[in-house]
Amino acid sequence: MGNNVSGFKIIYRKEVRIMTKPQTISVTAPAEEEFPKEKYDELEQFIDGMETTKGALIEILHKAQGIFGYLPRDVQLFIARKLGIPGAEVFGVVSFYSYFTTKPRGKHTISVCMGTACYVRGADKILEKMKEKLGIESNEITEDGLFTLKDVRCIGACGLAPVVMVDDKVFGRVKVEEVDDILNQYRK
Amino acid sequence: MSEKKMLKVIINDQELMVPEGITILEAAHQAGVHIPTLCHLDLHDFKMVNQTASCRVCMVEAPGRNTLVPACVTKVSEGMEVRTDSIRAITARRMAVELLLSNHPNECFTCPKNLECELQALAAELNVREIRWEGDRMDYPKDLTSDAIVKDANKCIYCRRCETACNKVQTCGILSGIGRGFEAFVGPFGNIPMVESSCTYCGQCVQVCPTAALTEVYHMDKVWEAINDPDKYVIVQTAPAIRVAIGELFGMEAGTIATGKMVTALKRMGFDAVFDTDFGADLTVMEEAAELIYRIKNNKTLPILTSCCPAWVKFIEHQFPELLEIPSTCKSPHIMFGTIAKTYYAEKNNIDPDNIVVVSVMPCIAKKAEAKRPELTKDEHNNVDIVVTTRELGKMIKEAGIDFKNLPDTEFDKPLGETTGASVIFGTTGGVIEAALRTAYEWMTGEELKNVEFEQLRGLDGVREATVDVGGKELHIGIAHGLGNARILLENIRDGKSKYHAVEIMACPGGCIAGGGQPYHHGNDEIVKKRQQDIYDEDRRKKVRKSHENKEILELYKEYLGEPFGDLAHRLLHTHYEERERI
Ligand code: SF4
Ligand code: SF4
Ligand code: SF4
Ligand code: FES
Ligand code: FES
Numbered sequence: 001m002g003n004n005v006s007g008f009k010i011i012y013r014k015e016v017r018i019m020t021k022p023q024t025i026s027v028t029a030p031a032e033e034e035f036p037k038e039k040y041d042e043l044e045q046f047i048d049g050m051e052t053t054k055g056a057l058i059e060i061l062h063k064a065q066g067i068f069g070y071l072p073r074d075v076q077l078f079i080a081r082k083l084g085i086p087g088a089e090v091f092g093v094v095s096f097y098s099y100f101t102t103k104p105r106g107k108h109t110i111s112v113c114m115g116t117a118c119y120v121r122g123a124d125k126i127l128e129k130m131k132e133k134l135g136i137e138s139n140e141i142t143e144d145g146l147f148t149l150k151d152v153r154c155i156g157a158c159g160l161a162p163v164v165m166v167d168d169k170v171f172g173r174v175k176v177e178e179v180d181d182i183l184n185q186y187r188k
Numbered sequence: 189m190s191e192k193k194m195l196k197v198i199i200n201d202q203e204l205m206v207p208e209g210i211t212i213l214e215a216a217h218q219a220g221v222h223i224p225t226l227c228h229l230d231l232h233d234f235k236m237v238n239q240t241a242s243c244r245v246c247m248v249e250a251p252g253r254n255t256l257v258p259a260c261v262t263k264v265s266e267g268m269e270v271r272t273d274s275i276r277a278i279t280a281r282r283m284a285v286e287l288l289l290s291n292h293p294n295e296c297f298t299c300p301k302n303l304e305c306e307l308q309a310l311a312a313e314l315n316v317r318e319i320r321w322e323g324d325r326m327d328y329p330k331d332l333t334s335d336a337i338v339k340d341a342n343k344c345i346y347c348r349r350c351e352t353a354c355n356k357v358q359t360c361g362i363l364s365g366i367g368r369g370f371e372a373f374v375g376p377f378g379n380i381p382m383v384e385s386s387c388t389y390c391g392q393c394v395q396v397c398p399t400a401a402l403t404e405v406y407h408m409d410k411v412w413e414a415i416n417d418p419d420k421y422v423i424v425q426t427a428p429a430i431r432v433a434i435g436e437l438f439g440m441e442a443g444t445i446a447t448g449k450m451v452t453a454l455k456r457m458g459f460d461a462v463f464d465t466d467f468g469a470d471l472t473v474m475e476e477a478a479e480l481i482y483r484i485k486n487n488k489t490l491p492i493l494t495s496c497c498p499a500w501v502k503f504i505e506h507q508f509p510e511l512l513e514i515p516s517t518c519k520s521p522h523i524m525f526g527t528i529a530k531t532y533y534a535e536k537n538n539i540d541p542d543n544i545v546v547v548s549v550m551p552c553i554a555k556k557a558e559a560k561r562p563e564l565t566k567d568e569h570n571n572v573d574i575v576v577t578t579r580e581l582g583k584m585i586k587e588a589g590i591d592f593k594n595l596p597d598t599e600f601d602k603p604l605g606e607t608t609g610a611s612v613i614f615g616t617t618g619g620v621i622e623a624a625l626r627t628a629y630e631w632m633t634g635e636e637l638k639n640v641e642f643e644q645l646r647g648l649d650g651v652r653e654a655t656v657d658v659g660g661k662e663l664h665i666g667i668a669h670g671l672g673n674a675r676i677l678l679e680n681i682r683d684g685k686s687k688y689h690a691v692e693i694m695a696c697p698g699g700c701i702a703g704g705g706q707p708y709h710h711g712n713d714e715i716v717k718k719r720q721q722d723i724y725d726e727d728r729r730k731k732v733r734k735s736h737e738n739k740e741i742l743e744l745y746k747e748y749l750g751e752p753f754g755d756l757a758h759r760l761l762h763t764h765y766e767e768r769e770r771i
Contacts (some may be wrong), residue, residue, distance in 0.1 A: 073378060076377070076378075077377075077771070085361070086355060086360075086361020086362070086364065086377070087361070087377035087378075087771050088355075088361055088362055088363055088364035088375075088376050088377045088385075089355070089361065089364050090377075091364060091366070091377045091378050091379075092364030092365050092366060095366045095367050095368075095379070096365070096367065096368045102378075
């Protein structure tokens with residue numbers, strides 16, 4: 001199968017990965033949270049203090065996430081208006097980096113790597129188990145506010161695949177049976 | 189300007205001199221060598237260039253660099269050798285298309301863009317016979333929320349032409365890339381449904397989208413249903429810009445005026461009456477000219493802004509709510525027409541307005557949403573019931589098996605088909621204001637206007653200004669087409685930098701001739717220019733060229749409406765606007 005023209009090798013990519021649905025914001029739903037004015041002031045001061053806001057959107061979003069904990073609709077629109085750029089542009093950047101989140105984060109963030117190396121070693125089953133144990137989908141927060149679950153792209157520890165990260169801690173060669181143990185370490 | 193430095197380049201063994209700074213693609217064009225493109229789009233006259241270089245369909249070999257480069261963004265250099273026809277280049281280009289197809293729904297048969305899709309055409313041109321990659325396919329739900337635009341993210345190839353159109357040309361800022369890599373697509377802030385965004389429905393994104401990722405909402409079925417309902421009296425009206433473009437859908441050369449054939453086709457399709465939106469345009473001129481004179485005489489808010497374009501109206505509602513006092517309150521021509529059809533015409537012909545269905549054929553997608561605006565649907569019935577685009581009408585004519593090219597000519601029905609040259613030029617940028625001036629001039633001076641052609645208002649510059657002498661009084665006129673240009677003009681008005689009496693704005697670059705619902709120009713702006721030429725030709729051919737000399741219009745005022753801008757006219761032909769959120 002496949003015609004090999006002038007030494008071009010055809011790579012067959014058979015495995016089918018799960019598509020992460022980009023985060024979505026509801027515009028009509030009331031804001032999840034009203035933030036105190038001080039937080040907006042802090043962000044505004046930060047932006048005003050910048051020499052130039054050109055090319056600084058990522059930095060500003062980073063700061064904003066630090067202040068608010070996450071980047072809900074109103075905060076994104078605030079930044080857009082402040083910089084005089086379309087809201088869609090801000091959201092485009094937010095959705096590009098899995099680091100940014102539009103939902104409040106749990107106390108701990110669990111990142112299940114779905115990169116190719118991890119995937120072929122069963123990361124999908126780990127993710128399923130996590131979802132089942134936590135009773136949430138990816139990008140959601142558990143009811144008790146303890147965990148946020150994320151599926152992420154390669155985190156550069158392929159040698160340890162499959163890899164799960166909780167906050168900054170890396171768990172390598174994770175087995176499905178170990179999921180409970182990992183969670184329990186943070187449940188005390 | 190200093191002379192551009194010339195460089196020697198060799199394209200497929202052909203040596204030629206080209207100016208410095210141009211791309212391989214442009215140089216190849218000069219050499220008569222075709223390089224396929226997909227994401228690339230360059231509409232010179234409308235200053236729209238998309239250079240994302242995302243599709244890699246234009247790869248060529250530049251042996252000096254020992255590599256393949258995208259022709260659409262790579263600049264030529266002195267002595268550069270380019271090969272577009274090597275097996276390596278050909279394979280690379282084919283592979284680029286294969287890769288796009290590996291994540292594309294296999295549904296050309298049932299796709300609305302079938303035979304009009306640039307991706308499909310490329311697959312044929314590059315001889316793709318097999319898709320050797322199998323992998324994930326995107327599976328996002330279609331966005332069917334708006335009355336005007338359908339977004340099918342699964343068919344998005346991420347060329348980002350729509351973003352360029354929406355953000356750079358129209359400055360609406362609705363669309364942005366969402367997510368990244370393989371699963372990325374284009375959508376509004378927060379991936380919200382289009383209907384919740386500040387989209388104006390100008391449809392410029394639809395006009396440039398190479399696939400069916402962005403299309404209009406199709407309403408052809410509803411029209412057939414109405415035609416086939418014996419209880420319904422179905423009236424169709426066609427906008428000025430349709431006649432100069434519809435021929436293109438049947439292989440006629442761009443720049444053919446097909447008014448007569450279009451009317452014949454509509455009659456054969458089974459409409460009960462075939463009328464002309466130009467009648468509504470003449471009516472609009474009467475009202476708008478009267479409103480302008482009223483505002484000048486009574487020292488009311490100036491400038492007056494034309495309100496024929498619903499996308500532009502929605503734009504000001506979202507983006508400049510502080511200026512909502514200045515647009516004319518006139519309904520758009522097809523809505524005026526619908527109103528008259530369901531009142532005056534219904535009464536005169538003894539037809540129950542409830543049984544009248546008004547179908548508008550428009551070059552425009554925004555008019556689909558406009559017709560659903562609550563203030564235009566309330567008084568017992570819709571002003572206009574169904575809106576279809578030029579493209580949809582073309583499809584329906586084909587469906588009905590009508591041989592358009594060989595049809596005889598027929599005239600529009602009377603009375604709402606009687607029109608003037610003034611109303612024809614509504615289809616192009618500068619036309620609405622010129623039409624209004626032809627009438628306002630005579631009303632203000634009481635003299636006959638000898639030369640009706642206001643050359644100073646014509647052309648394709650994005651923002652134009654002119655001063656017209658009306659019997660010793662100077663009227664300052666502003667014209668903008670394309671919402672980005674409209675924004676410049678509005679900011680100047682808001683900041684008090686420009687003082688105009690009257691301003692015309694059309695959302696689409698070029699005006700309705702290049703509307704979002706017109707036959708796809710596939711990046712060829714010559715087509716648009718030809719359509720504009722046609723419009724002015726058609727005007728010249730008309731015996732009556734001033735709206736206030738349209739006999740049927742005068743009759744309508746005498747028998748029914750009373751005075752222009754009078755009480756009844758106000759109630760029926762004017763509307764209001766509301767502030768909307770900017771997202
Ligand atoms: S967008 Fe083009 S390639 Fe895709 S299904 Fe439609 S016609 Fe086919
Ligand atoms: S929606 Fe159409 S124009 Fe926009 S990026 Fe996708 S394919 Fe290109
Ligand atoms: S219809 Fe116009 S405003 Fe809406 S997304 Fe498309 S280009 Fe932007
Ligand atoms: S694929 Fe999981 S760490 Fe690289
Ligand atoms: S046309 Fe050149 S990269 Fe798409």
